[in-house]
Amino acid sequence: MRTLLILLTGVVAAVALPGSAAADTPFPSPKVQQAFVAGQTVTPTGAIITQVAPGGTVVFRAYAIDGKTHKTVTAKDVKYFYVTIPNEPNVKLRYGARLPGASSRMPWVGAWTVPATYRSGTVEFKILLKLQSGRRAQFVQMPVASSQLTVTKTTTTSFTAPITANPAVSADGKLDVGLYVDSVNGTRPAGATPRPVGCTQTNVFKRGEQFVLRAWGTAMENADVLSTENVDTATFTIPGVATPVTLNWGAHGATSNRVWFWSNFWNIPTDFPLGDTTLRVSFKLDSGKVGNFDYVITIIP
Amino acid sequence: MKHRTITFIALVLTGGMLVAGTALAQSATKIAFTARYAGTAVTKVTDNVVDISATGTGKGTVIGAGKVAGKATGDTSQQPCIPFGGTGKMTGVALTTITFRVTTVSKGCGDESGETFSLVGKAVVLKATGKLKNAKGTLKFTGTYTRSSGAFTVKFVGTLTK
Numbered sequence: 001m002r003t004l005l006i007l008l009t010g011v012v013a014a015v016a017l018p019g020s021a022a023a024d025t026p027f028p029s030p031k032v033q034q035a036f037v038a039g040q041t042v043t044p045t046g047a048i049i050t051q052v053a054p055g056g057t058v059v060f061r062a063y064a065i066d067g068k069t070h071k072t073v074t075a076k077d078v079k080y081f082y083v084t085i086p087n088e089p090n091v092k093l094r095y096g097a098r099l100p101g102a103s104s105r106m107p108w109v110g111a112w113t114v115p116a117t118y119r120s121g122t123v124e125f126k127i128l129l130k131l132q133s134g135r136r137a138q139f140v141q142m143p144v145a146s147s148q149l150t151v152t153k154t155t156t157t158s159f160t161a162p163i164t165a166n167p168a169v170s171a172d173g174k175l176d177v178g179l180y181v182d183s184v185n186g187t188r189p190a191g192a193t194p195r196p197v198g199c200t201q202t203n204v205f206k207r208g209e210q211f212v213l214r215a216w217g218t219a220m221e222n223a224d225v226l227s228t229e230n231v232d233t234a235t236f237t238i239p240g241v242a243t244p245v246t247l248n249w250g251a252h253g254a255t256s257n258r259v260w261f262w263s264n265f266w267n268i269p270t271d272f273p274l275g276d277t278t279l280r281v282s283f284k285l286d287s288g289k290v291g292n293f294d295y296v297i298t299i300i301p
Numbered sequence: 302m303k304h305r306t307i308t309f310i311a312l313v314l315t316g317g318m319l320v321a322g323t324a325l326a327q328s329a330t331k332i333a334f335t336a337r338y339a340g341t342a343v344t345k346v347t348d349n350v351v352d353i354s355a356t357g358t359g360k361g362t363v364i365g366a367g368k369v370a371g372k373a374t375g376d377t378s379q380q381p382c383i384p385f386g387g388t389g390k391m392t393g394v395a396l397t398t399i400t401f402r403v404t405t406v407s408k409g410c411g412d413e414s415g416e417t418f419s420l421v422g423k424a425v426v427l428k429a430t431g432k433l434k435n436a437k438g439t440l441k442f443t444g445t446y447t448r449s450s451g452a453f454t455v456k457f458v459g460t461l462t463k
Contacts, residue, residue, distance in 0.1 A: 228443040250412055250419045251417040
């Protein structure tokens with residue numbers, strides 16, 4: 001009886017706790033309201049890329065969650081969903097998990113062929129969403145320059161092996177937690193030659209390289225961005241590796257444009273199996289809600 | 302037979318109510334606790350050990366306005382997150398205090414330049430006085446620390462029992 005009373009009181013107390021706001025500047029903002037959108041830049045075969053050459057093609061892929069219903073957004077829900085690119089026509093996103101570059105988790109895709117004359121440098125694109133309900137959202141990349149989409153004639157950093165064999169688990173239906181996940185090449189690989197540029201987005205890694213996972217997210221119940229204030233545990237699990245890697249909440253980027261997100265690295269063993277492998281990113285919130293994101297990477301020799 | 306059954310049920314009900322009443326009388330009071338402080342931390346690194354001394358001011362529920370002070374040690378060989386542990390004390394109004402132990406699951410995670418750290422951990426209440434006399438429990442704390450200035454912020458959240 002006493003235990004029951006304590007439990008009941010605990011539940012009431014937990015519900016009564018005021019919503020918390022992050023003390024610092026989480027990415028993309030302390031609150032993600034109306035809708036959640038996450039996007040990646042990939043090749044038509046699903047390899048995440050940062051660098052694209054003039055004349056090359058980049059596929060924008062995305063998924064979204066309605067902030068009110070917490071349901072993943074499908075074609076019938078959308079009034080518009082497109083990518084706006086400086087000095088270029090908008091790229092409309094189409095819905096289809098089997099379209100080139102799409103995954104089950106990110107079924108909205110649109111391709112952009114970079115004009116041969118497009119200026120070199122970072123592409124400050126935005127993904128804009130408006131639902132039939134009128135709710136809106138936008139996605140921008142985290143302001144870490146080396147990891148943002150970049151047009152360059154020397155695409156020496158992004159590996160582009162196809163990743164199609166093992167699409168992530170579908171995220172149909174309602175989600176308690178909206179998650180954005182990507183990965184970059186760490187600057188200190190223990191068993192491989194460093195790439196020409198560090199911290200570029202990629203999901204294709206050589207054995208011995210340093211894999212760095214980055215994530216941010218939103219608790220859909222109150223629109224709070226995930227931070228240490230509302231997250232109990234955050235990890236990613238690698239098949240064949242016994243202990244999950246703990247994701248850490250921290251500041252990143254230039255001092256003048258610093259943002260906070262979740263990250264940690266994993267040194268890929270030099271004998272790790274080649275091919276596709278699916279990592280599970282998992283957030284358990286203080287509220288008890290859980291969010292998962294299956295993230296596919298390819299290991300090459 | 303019918304009378305015996307009714308008597309038995311009445312006894313059971315009475316007994317149940319007594320047990321429930323006793324349980325209610327003994328049930329602990331839950332106190333939702335939140336406190337925020339800001340101040341300055343001084344660190345000294347010797348080999349792979351960092352000694353941390355921090356003081357700050359702020360306020361919290363029940364405890365009111367006051368200060369926090371603590372001492373801890375951390376293992377700087379661990380990167381990018383430095384585990385640390387130690388003890389501290391929140392002091393508020395009406396002689397209300399919370400003395401706590403920072404458990405070793407606590408850590409400070411630095412950015413690429415080791416300048417800005419996020420803090421997260423658990424503080425086990427060792428002793429509480431004043432308005433929180435005899436309160437026990439574990440608080441989650443989160444915050445930030447800037448190495449160059451020594452500035453820190455910390456927020457304690459949790460449920461205390463007394």
